[in-house]
Amino acid sequence: MLRTLLDDRAFIRARMTVVAVTAAMVVAACAPASTGEADAVGDAPLPAPSSTATPAPTPALDATAAPSPAALGTASAAARELTVKGRAPKTGYAREQFGDGWVDVDRNGCDTRNDMLRLRLTDRVMSGDCKVLEGSLADPFTNASLRFVHGGASEVDVDHLVALSDAWQKGAATWEFAKRVAFANDPLNLEPVDAGANRAKGDGDAATWLPPHQDYRCDYVARQVAVKEKYDVWITAAELDAMLRVLDGCPGHELPEPGDQPVMADNVGRAPDAVPTPPTTPAPTTTGGDALDPDMGTCKAATAAGFGPYAQGEDPEYGYYRDGDNDGQVCE
Incomplete structure (x- = not known):
């Protein structure tokens, strides 16, 4: 009777050992591969993951993302x-x-x-x-x-x-x-x-x-x-x-490239003379009290200063300048 009991206990221990070893093997097989040096069994690297593994899903694009x-x-x-x-x-x-x-x-x-x-x-x-x-x-x-x-x-x-x-x-x-x-x-x-x-x-x-x-x-x-x-x-x-x-008729039309030329030239030629400053003397006035434009001497100077045109019989300033084409207007 005693021998039978001992034999049964030995059998149970043997079964438990087999179960424990099997469990350890399953855990080892399911453990993730190390991201550093290769895990080793007898210094042999673990096999690489299969190339047919299902890839991770691509995140959905944000509809509010910046345009391309x-x-x-x-x-x-x-x-x-x-x-x-x-x-x-x-x-x-x-x-x-x-x-x-x-x-x-x-x-x-x-x-x-x-x-x-x-x-x-x-x-x-x-x-x-x-x-x-x-x-x-x-x-x-x-x-x-x-x-x-x-x-x-x-x-x-x-x-x-x-x-x-x-x-x-x-x-x-x-x-x-x-x-x-x-x-x-x-x-x-x-x-x-x-x-x-x-x-x-x-x-x-x-x-x-x-x-x-x-x-x-x-x-x-x-x-x-x-x-x-x-x-x-x-x-x-x-x-x-x-x-x-x-x-709007060509909505995809691309903006042309700006080109290689810089916006500041280093070969500029001769700078123009300064634009003459208009006289600062007070302008004469008519009997009605309305101020007249100054006499700039030439129509070119008058138009450069923003004055004119002047019509014969309407603008007293007409008399300042020569009406070369006799059309009744000067500095037009």
Whole structure:
């Protein structure tokens, strides 16, 4: 009886040992692999996880996340970021405020005008490496084919897409001279175009003039936005409305790259003479007590100071100046 009991106890102990060993093996098999050196059994690394393991689910995108860089790079988005202000007076503007003609800002030995003609014209006839004598242009403003002839009745102008006078009235009047020279010679702001269309544009912005070739309007307005963003030129409310009307027709149109030219030129040519200060003597008055504008000596000085025009028989200031074309108006 005693022997049977001892045998039973030995059997139970043996069973418990087997269970314990089995449990230990199961725990070891289920334990996660170490993120440091490999766990070892006899210095052998554990097998790598199977490549067919189910990956962790990707978190859902936040609907309020910032737009992609491409969305931020549209001309329409950039236009909305431009400063909107009223147009300042044209007082003091002259072409010379933007440099003495065309300047070789990039110092490649050629002036900017010939750089642009070389870039855009085909079938060119050259004099040396820089000067373009003749060439053909696919005009973006009118979609016509034009012929450029140096020194002849040329049909091609190099247009400032953002006119210099427009920039002057929207910030450039306060710039350093070197910045105005860079602006006037920046390829981003230049395009050889039909001379007639360019002169019809004058110094108009997008609110007053757009290219007759409608397929070019998105490119044209996008370039204007890029120029105004690069140089921090403001726009009027009417101009913004006109820009957005064009860009609404091409909502994904990308903003052009600003280009390599810096906004401050180090090759500026000759700075213009200072604009003369108007006389400070009190202006005469009429018998009715209304103040008259000062006599500036010439209409050029008067218009530069913001005076005029004057009509014969209506404005006493008419008598200050010579009516060269006898149309009854001066300083118009």
